[in-house]
Amino acid sequence: MAYAHKSDTTQNLMTGFCSGTKPILHAAKELEELRAERGKLSTVSGKVGFGTFGRLDPRQLKKFGVTSVRLIGTGSTKQENIGSDGTFRFRGVPSGEYRLEVLLPESLIVDGEYNEEIAEELEIKDQRLFSVSGIGCVMKQLPIRENGRITGRLLDERGGPIEDVQVTAIPIGKDGKPIRQDEPCYDTDTCVSSKEDGTYVIKGLKPGRYLIGIRLDDYICNDCADSEYKKTLYPGVASETRATPIVVGFGNLVEKIDLKLTSRYVQRKINGIVVFKDGRPAANINVRYVARTPDLKRNGITFIKTDANGHFSIDVYEGHAYMVGAVTDGRDANTPLEAKAAVIKINPGKNPDDLRLVLDQTGTDDDYSDFDIGNERMKN
Incomplete structure (x- = not known):
């Protein structure tokens, strides 16, 4: 027997990872209990603790006054105590949408499954929201960590706000040198994009010293x-050795770490055309390009399409080197x-010559094939 239930929104029987x-x-x-007329009620349970998903330690919860969890639904709120082992359980929960809320001091934060910006890209409005349907169970893990915060604004030369530029916090070791992270900053919640008014808030930082700046990550999109x-670091310098470290205590808020971005690259344009070997223009073809910038190891590959006449245009910046190629996707030809x-x-003071790309060699279905974005290839 598999414990399953029927959702109100589908005719299929459903099971979950907690189905026995x-x-x-x-x-x-069990059959006698399931056949009883109890209504469509479920159980919502889970665990709270310090650490990461699957490795939660509840031993420090009481020290910080973390004792309760709320289950919030449409028009109803229930509250349960957290056990000494970090577990909680809500019984008799009707079908509907709910979210769990751990009652925390400002110095702590609950980790989401996704970074906030990635959740936004995935169109997940509220990571805490989940559905309960039919007779069954829902299990949730709620990891808690320190909520050190650094806030400020990105401003241009005139003091106006700068939107949608990534701000990164890099931890500093005891030797005063930056500790480079193995994971991308969006996986560790150490970078955010500035908002329309130029403000940024980096949350969930551990106690320590940090450098704050832009273009500190090895990966930035070309467009x-x-x-x-x-590259700019607080308080407006170009190198880590001249930057002022920001000290963050346990759960502390450090405010007004503003960055004025006055140093820009001059923008230029690459115009080009993609043609077949016989000279015919190649319409709707993938043009891919990647930049090497003075302050980064590499940028991400960017794709654009040619127009009906095979033309394309790319915005570029002085002082950078760009690799530009083209490839069919394999669906238009065998x-x-x-x-x-x-x-x-891209040399200072002039636009580059127009570019002509000829589709004259065999490629693959993989858009990344033979398009090495390492330093060696870019030196050619």
Whole structure:
């Protein structure tokens, strides 16, 4: 027997990761209980603790006054105590949408499954929201961590706000040198994008010293707002050795760490055309390009499409080198075709010459094939 339930929104029987199984010959008691007229009520349970998903330690909860969890639904709120082992349970929960809220001091924060900006890209409005349907159970893990915060604004030369530029916090070791992270900053919640009014808030920081700045990550897209500005660290310097560290205590809020971005790259434009070997223009073809900038190891690959006449245009910046190539996607021809990538250095004071890419060599269905974005290839 598999413990399953029928949702109000589908005709299918549904099971979850907390659904039990048992040989039918040994399930008389369970069958009797399931067949009883109890209404469509579920159980919502879970665990709270310090740490990460799957590795929660509840031993420090009482020290910080973390004792209760709320289950909030439409028009109803229930509250349960957290056990000494970090677990909680809500019984008799009707179908509907709910969210769990751990009652915390400002010095602590509940980790979401996704970084806030990634959740926004995935169109997840509220990571705490979940559905309860039919007779069954829902299990949730609620990891808690320190909520050190750094806030400030990004401003231009005139003091106006700068929107959608990534601000990164890099921890500093005892030797005063930045501790480079193995994971991308959006996985560790140490970077955010500035809002329309230029403000930013980096949350969930552990106690320590941090450098704050822009273009501190090794990965930046070619056509995002970050590309326009040069590497800048608080209080407005270009290198880590001249930057002022920000000290964050346990759960502390550090405010007014503003950055004025006055150093920009001059924008230029690459115009080009993609043609087949016989000279015919290649319409709706993938043009891919990647930049090497003075302050980064690499940027991300960006894709654009040619127009009906095979033309394309790319906004670029002085002082950068760009590799630009083209490839068919394999659906328009039996054999995908590829244009040899061109490396273009954008010199100060002039727009680069127009670019002509010829689809004259065999490619693959993989848009990234033979498009090495390492330093060696860019030096060619």
